[in-house]
Amino acid sequence: MNHDEFAFFNQQLAAMLRDGIPLEGALRQLCAGMSTGPLRAELQQLEADLARGTPLKDALARRDLPDFYRRMVEIGVRGNDLPGVLILLADHYHRANALSTRLKGLMVYPLLVIIVSLGLTLMLSIVFSRFLPEMFSGTEFGHRGLDPFFMVASMWLPPVLLAITAALVIGAISIPSWRAKLRWRLPAFREASLAQLASALALMLKNGTTLAEALALAEALESATPAAKTLAEWRRLVECGRGKPSQWIAGERPIPPLFLWLVQQSGENLAAGFQKASEIYQARASYRIELALYGALPISLLLLGQMIFWQIFPMLRNMVWLMNMLGSFGG
Known part of the structure; x- marks a missing residue:
C-alpha cells in the first residue's frame, strides 16, 4: 500500500466528514478521483458494503486494510470523533x-x-x-x-x-x-x-x-x-x-x-x-x-x-x- 496516497485519502475523508458529507458519499467521491489500484478497489468495496447497510465494523473486517487502521477507525466511531482520528492516522501514515x-x-x-x-x-x-x-x-x-x-x-x-x-x-x-x-x-x-x-x-x-x-x-x-x-x-x-x-x-x-x-x-x-x-x-x-x-x-x-x-x-x-x-x- 502506498502510505502517502493513504495519508492523503484520510486527510480528505476527514475534511469531508467534518463538512457533513455522509461516509458512503465521501468514499464514493474520493474513489472517483483516485487512480486505479488495490487501495481504490478496497475502498470501493467498502463503500458498496456500507451502501448495502453493512455495519462499519463488519465492512472493515472484510477489506484488506491494515489491522491498525481498522482498529483506529472503530475507536473513532466509538468515541464519536472519526474525523479527528482520521487526521491523526493521516499524520501517522505520512x-x-x-x-x-x-x-x-x-x-x-x-x-x-x-x-x-x-x-x-x-x-x-x-x-x-x-x-x-x-x-x-x-x-x-x-x-x-x-x-x-x-x-x-x-x-x-x-x-x-x-x-x-x-x-x-x-x-x-x-x-x-x-x-x-x-x-x-x-x-x-x-x-x-x-x-x-x-x-x-x-x-x-x-x-x-x-x-x-x-x-x-x-x-x-x-x-x-x-x-x-x-x-x-x-x-x-x-x-x-x-x-x-x-x-x-x-x-x-x-x-x-x-x-x-x-x-x-x-x-x-x-x-x-x-x-x-x-x-x-x-x-x-x-x-x-x-x-x-x-x-x-x-x-x-x-x-x-x-x-x-x-x-x-x-x-x-x-x-x-x-x-x-x-x-x-x-x-
Whole structure:
C-alpha cells in the first residue's frame, strides 16, 4: 500500500466528514478521483458494503486494510470523533511514508552495485575463461608456474559470491518473515521500526484505548518480529496490576532501555511519552539514513573495484610472467 496516497485519502475523508458529507458519499467521491489500484478497489468495496447497510465494523473486517487502521477507525466511531482520528492516522501514515521512502533510497546504492558487479564479473568470467586456458594450454609455460585452473576458478568465484549475495538480498526484500526480522536488527531500520511502534501506541492511547489493549494490538501487529516478545511481557505486567512503565523491565533487544526510559519520563501521560519516543527515534533513523547514504556510494564503488581487481589480478600476474619469460627467451 502506498502510505502517502493513504495519508492523503484520510486527510480528505476527514475534511469531508467534518463538512457533513455522509461516509458512503465521501468514499464514493474520493474513489472517483483516485487512480486505479488495490487501495481504490478496497475502498470501493467498502463503500458498496456500507451502501448495502453493512455495519462499519463488519465492512472493515472484510477489506484488506491494515489491522491498525481498522482498529483506529472503530475507536473513532466509538468515541464519536472519526474525523479527528482520521487526521491523526493521516499524520501517522505520512511519517511512515517519509521513513519508508528514505529507507528504500538507502537500499538503492548497494542493490545497484550488486547488480552491476554481477553483470560485469559474469561478462569477464565468460570472456576470459574461454580464451585463457586455450592460450596457455600446450605450452611449456604451463609447467613453470602457470595454473589455468586457478585462473578460471578465480574468475568465476566473484560472480558466484555476488549471485549468492543477490539471492540473499532478494530473499530479505521479498520474504515477509525475513523482512520483518531484519527491520528490527539492521541500523536505521531498527530506529524506524521503534518510531512507528511508538507512534502507533501514542495514537491509540490518545483516542481512549487502554494500555493493555494498545499493547495487545501492537503485539499482534508485530507478531512476526522479535518485538512481540517484549510487548507481550509488558502487556502481562499491565494485566497483573503493574501498569506503570517504571515497573517494567528494560531489555536490550530489540527494544532498548532508552525507549522505555523516554516513556517513563512522561509520568502518567503515557501517550506523550510514546509520542516523545517516536519523535526521537524518527530523528535518529533519519540521521542514520543520511549517514549511510553519504557512505554507501563510495564504499560500494570501492567494493566493486576490489571485486574487479580480485578477478583480473591472476590473469594480469600470469600475463606479466609470460611477457618476462618471452623476454628472457628473446635475450
